[in-house]
Amino acid sequence: MNIFLVLTFSGVALGAIYFLAASGLSLIYGLMDVLNFAHGLFMTLGAYAGYEIATRLPSSLGAPTLVILAIIGATVVGALAAGVTELILIRPLYGKPISQILITIGLDLAGVGLLMGGFGSTALQIPVPLWLIEPTHIGGLYLPNASFLAIGAGVLVLIGLEMFLALTRYGIIIRAGVENREMVRALGIDVGRAFTLVFVIGGAMAGLAGILYTIVFSGDLVSPNQGDSLLIFAFIVVVIGGLGSIRGSAVAALAVGLLQQYTSFYIGGHSGWAQIGDLSTVLLLAVVLEWRPRGLFGRVA
Amino acid sequence: MTNAVEISDLHVSISGSHVLQGVSFSVPSGGVTALLGRNGVGKTTTLRAILGLVASSGRIQVLGNEVSGWPTHRIVRLGIGYVPEDRDVFSGLTVEQNLRLAESGSGAQYDEVFSLFPELKTRGRQRAGTLSGGQQQMLSIARALLNHRPLLLIDEPSKGLAPKIVSEFAGVLERAAEHSTVLLVEQNLSVVKRLAQRIVVLDHGEVVHRGEVVDLEDPTLVRQLLGVAGAA
Ligand SMILES: Nc1ncnc2c1ncn2[C@@H]1O[C@H](COP(=O)(O)OP(=O)(O)O)[C@@H](O)[C@H]1O
Numbered sequence A: 001m002n003i004f005l006v007l008t009f010s011g012v013a014l015g016a017i018y019f020l021a022a023s024g025l026s027l028i029y030g031l032m033d034v035l036n037f038a039h040g041l042f043m044t045l046g047a048y049a050g051y052e053i054a055t056r057l058p059s060s061l062g063a064p065t066l067v068i069l070a071i072i073g074a075t076v077v078g079a080l081a082a083g084v085t086e087l088i089l090i091r092p093l094y095g096k097p098i099s100q101i102l103i104t105i106g107l108d109l110a111g112v113g114l115l116m117g118g119f120g121s122t123a124l125q126i127p128v129p130l131w132l133i134e135p136t137h138i139g140g141l142y143l144p145n146a147s148f149l150a151i152g153a154g155v156l157v158l159i160g161l162e163m164f165l166a167l168t169r170y171g172i173i174i175r176a177g178v179e180n181r182e183m184v185r186a187l188g189i190d191v192g193r194a195f196t197l198v199f200v201i202g203g204a205m206a207g208l209a210g211i212l213y214t215i216v217f218s219g220d221l222v223s224p225n226q227g228d229s230l231l232i233f234a235f236i237v238v239v240i241g242g243l244g245s246i247r248g249s250a251v252a253a254l255a256v257g258l259l260q261q262y263t264s265f266y267i268g269g270h271s272g273w274a275q276i277g278d279l280s281t282v283l284l285l286a287v288v289l290e291w292r293p294r295g296l297f298g299r300v301a
Numbered sequence B: 001m002t003n004a005v006e007i008s009d010l011h012v013s014i015s016g017s018h019v020l021q022g023v024s025f026s027v028p029s030g031g032v033t034a035l036l037g038r039n040g041v042g043k044t045t046t047l048r049a050i051l052g053l054v055a056s057s058g059r060i061q062v063l064g065n066e067v068s069g070w071p072t073h074r075i076v077r078l079g080i081g082y083v084p085e086d087r088d089v090f091s092g093l094t095v096e097q098n099l100r101l102a103e104s105g106s107g108a109q110y111d112e113v114f115s116l117f118p119e120l121k122t123r124g125r126q127r128a129g130t131l132s133g134g135q136q137q138m139l140s141i142a143r144a145l146l147n148h149r150p151l152l153l154i155d156e157p158s159k160g161l162a163p164k165i166v167s168e169f170a171g172v173l174e175r176a177a178e179h180s181t182v183l184l185v186e187q188n189l190s191v192v193k194r195l196a197q198r199i200v201v202l203d204h205g206e207v208v209h210r211g212e213v214v215d216l217e218d219p220t221l222v223r224q225l226l227g228v229a230g231a232a
């Protein structure tokens, strides 16, 4: 029973990371029909930005401050990278979704290549404060502190995004644009600006997901391909949740995170078949699409 | 400047078919000009071309500006209110949010719009997708009237609505026409006769008649141009 609870907790934490990775992707697709393959690069860039901040700033700042700065820096770098990408590469290609997809794939490959050239292909260690590595003892369970961080970030982002979309003028423009871009333009609104903003928000989420994945699930290691492997799960989550739906992404991310943790322990742990966790998420995707082709919260066309 | 809209030699092709083939007409400032024609002749496409929503060639002047090639939002900000053929309210947003999106600057005339359509006030929190067809049309018209735009482009406001609602909307548009120039696409000839002073008739992507609304009293002409009985 204890093991089940611990698995549940780490499944929720993994789900939180997947949600962070998927929400930006989902927003961007929902508004712009762009499947943004460079999202993986934005996650990786976030992680490397965090690494640079945590290792280059004086250690006299103290580990807790450094890790907080690393997380903020990762978010900002993700946002900037995505904003610049939208302005320079995506914007000239509106109305050409295939070209947009291809250019994001190209950017991702080039960016990962550059990171390998600059930092090497071996994983680098981010120094983190001890309390992130230690567990908290609650009711007979030892729960890793880093997981609390992931869950907290996931919940904050979910609430923040929902409030932004429900209450602010730009949030309403984005929701309206997901429904009917032309009519938003016909009200005299520059949808292009909303597009840039959505990319910036998506990039921020990606950077945050990248650094938190490093801290929570990869033993504080940063590597050039980590974003692309995370991106695969982000795509699975987005499709299960329904393209363009934030709430759908949250529910799907939780489901995928939990399923992955349960199956890799209960099936993978006993059979030694380590990939069963990943495979189970693909099976979940297939089952959901069979049952609801537009995903859990997908709109009917 | 005496013309709110001037179109000359407008061509539009949509997925390989030549929908507008050199359309030219102008909409004088003030009053209502009706754009008429059978189904599928290109009326909606003409309005969409004016708004820059479809690619076109030829000249389009809106409120004194040469707007060919402008992005839609810039054209609209010259002062256009648009009521599209399928209403296009944002179904996932509330009535309030739909109206809020239409605000431009600080001049939104909420009191006026709510006095025309009190229901929109009481249903402010309702999602637009759950409104009836007539209520959605109210919202779509309210959106266009909210800012006192000098030019209104209105596409088949009476389509699919009960006669009582149609005459209510005609009254609203009649009042709106007191301070805005209106280019109205409408199949219901009694509405056209009530609102319009001038008519432009399209057929097969070309203008086949420009004239006054009294021309619609001639049943032969009406049958020839619109393919309907003149008594409609
Ligand atoms: N998006 C589109 N794709 C293909 N054909 C279209 C599209 N929009 C309009 N058309 C065609 O253009 C012609 C004119 O359409 P439209 O302007 O909607 O006519 P109207 O408003 O006069 O009924 C029609 O033959 C229609 O089939």
Ligand SMILES: [Mg+2]
Residues within 6 Å of the ligand: B043, B044, B045, B085
């Ligand atoms: Mg039409």
